[in-house]
Amino acid sequence: MNPNLKRLRRSMMFLNCQKPGLIKDPYVYAPDSILLDLEDAVAEREKDAARYSLYHALQEIDYRGVERVVRINGLDSDLWEEDIRCAVAGGCDAIRIPKTETAEDVRRVEAAVEAAEKDYGRELGSTLIMAALESAKGVMNAYSICTSSERMFGIALSGGDYTKDLQTTISGTGVELMGARQNMIIAARAAGVQCFDTVYTNLNDMEGFRRDVQTIKTMGFDGKSIINPRQIPIVHEIFTPTQKEIVFAEKVVHEIDTKKAQGIGVFTVDGKMIDIAFYDGAKRTLALAKASGVYKGDI
Amino acid sequence: MKNAVGREIPEEILKLTGKEPFQGNNYKQGVPFRRMGPIIRPNMDNQHSKLVGSIREALEKCHAHNGMTVSFHHHFREGDLIVNMVMKEIHDMGLKNITVAATSLGKAHDPLVPMIEDGTITRIEASGVRGKIGEAISAGKLKGLAIMRSHGGRVRSLVTGETKVDIAFIGAPTSDDYGNLRGIGGKTNCGVLSYSHVDGDCAEYVVAITDCLVPFPNFPAHISMTKVDYVCVVDAIGIPEKIATGAAKPTTDQRKLMMAEYCTQVVVNTPYFKDGFSYQTGVGGASIASTISLTKIMQERGIKMGFGVGGLTKPMCDLLDMGLVRVLMDTQAFDLDAVSNVINPAHHRITAGAYANPFNKGAFVNRLDYVILASLEVDVHFNCNVVVGSDGVITGAQGGHPDTAQGAKCTIVICPLLQGRIPAICTDVTTVTTPGESVDIVVTDYGVAVNPNRPDLLEALKKADCVPLKTIEELRDIAYSIVGEPEPVEFEDRIVGIIEARDGTIMDVVRQVKPIPEH
Incomplete structure (x- = not known):
């Protein structure tokens, strides 16, 4: 299994490949992943130039551990295959498929990725895939999309196109996204892949953004697509476990391990009833805390 | 001859200017000198009027002549109309070989370029120049030398x-008919007249130019009638919206916010951050953001500032209004909030001399704990360049940079690692304007470097583990690894300007740039 399938992806920042100034050093903002965009942000007549910048950026720039995901053009265009060849030749970490509707879409991309890996001498299976769901059909097929490929690490909601398809608009309350979010997180968890939320486009409303991130975190999402580096600290703050949560998780893991040896199944920690069902959750909290750099313990 | 920052100062320039090469910050400490006094023409006749009908009349009464030196202040910033107005009249009179000794020149003064080309203006002395004048000087169009000084x-x-200033022209937002000048009131309110005090004290003739004549006495006067020879009323001395704009909106650029946060962390984790500390900052996005985040920490920790000094902005005035700083010492108002805040009794106007003159018996800058500065380039010796662009063209001003950097106990320079494709942290700056011995800490978007001659500060920051610490060489190497090491700019042999150190020695020379061949 590719070890990067489960890496930390709290923040995935879109960057327009048409703008070299944006893609030259986004790692200073410390996002977990960058989404190097060849699709919507790039003007139709600049697609070639964007690919050229992308390839050289991937080849020349040390992104210092930040994951490099390339958003290719839609499968309904005549651009996506060449996008994949450039991205894989450049050595990207993953491909993001826009407007994914079926497992077959993923398999077409997978075949192209595999061919490119062979053509450019990249390790087979090294390029991961994620799928953006942007329509009712895509959301309904979420589970089969999640389970369509060994390379699949997660699905992401793309709220703009999705709400258009639903014949509504983004309201700011999240009501219109509720069904998709619920369906997608359930499907992703059932398939054992990650799930990412849509962008929040109003940069003047950082409080609204904060509430939105809090909501999706509570729902179980792994992270969020973002459009501006200002949003990164907020996402990381919300996704990073608090010291209180870390201490509690440490106690839970420690107590479960100890009590198990003593043949005790259920007990209390800080007045809360704890049993084996809490074990994985506590472990996840500690892993997230460690990945976020706020936990240096050895559990 | 090489000076103390390793710059070659040619003998011909030392001979031409009668100056010495820079020999270190405190070279002139305690060295006595005699203060210069101007020629005064007394006014004891109570029938004498100081009012003149035009700039031309003022020039004639002040015996304007070829080869004279005229001076101006830059309190009206890019909204200034005075320099162009006076220089046009001098040009129309056919006078030549004029030295313009302004506190600073900006893009507003682009119309001076033809006067440089036709020999009306042959020398410029200023804190720096921006816009077309800088390009003209760098292209070798100025016959004499440009002297850039703090x-x-x-x-x-x-x-x-x-x-030696022959005629000082002081644009005054308000004046009475006897030359009591104030920086506030009128149509072109700039708050203070700090930079002009010395002109009032030292120039042979002093002409006040105002567009708002008020009844005598215009009091309390910022510059007194005792120093003013003539008063000239014109339609407009400045463009108000270009003098002081509304406070700059706090930056939303995450890179600047990150640098601001590093800067704040540096301040609050170094030993001078305690009740009564003193502080100066600039008008850049990161500087303003840093002041705002510092305010929050001051409130949390119950720490108050003793004094804030320098060109002032809204966030500094807010500190005063919140009771978080005891007094503000104002040399220049950068926004309308700072202009209107001068009515606060704890907001004091000070002269440029009290602010920063190294040949005083003491200046405010010497009592600074922290100063936050910006720079176009910083090199691995911590030398800063704030005047000459990386393309070799004069494009900025020293302002109070060298003054405050030397004076402050902890001098912090904020500078992004890259300015577009140019590495701002480099092996050698294009031109040295502030010596590395004055600079303690450099804050970039890639990390923070501490000058090795300040192990105490390095230790404090290491202990606090609050910012990513790097050596300055590491920062330079990262910059070069991203954009490569630039080829040195190619210059002609001719020296077009000198960067003067605070004490009058020569910090560096600026040469004419080679024209870029046209393809």
């Missing part, structure tokens, strides 16, 4: 008589 250095050059 705000404090300018006061020194006037009081020592090194710069």
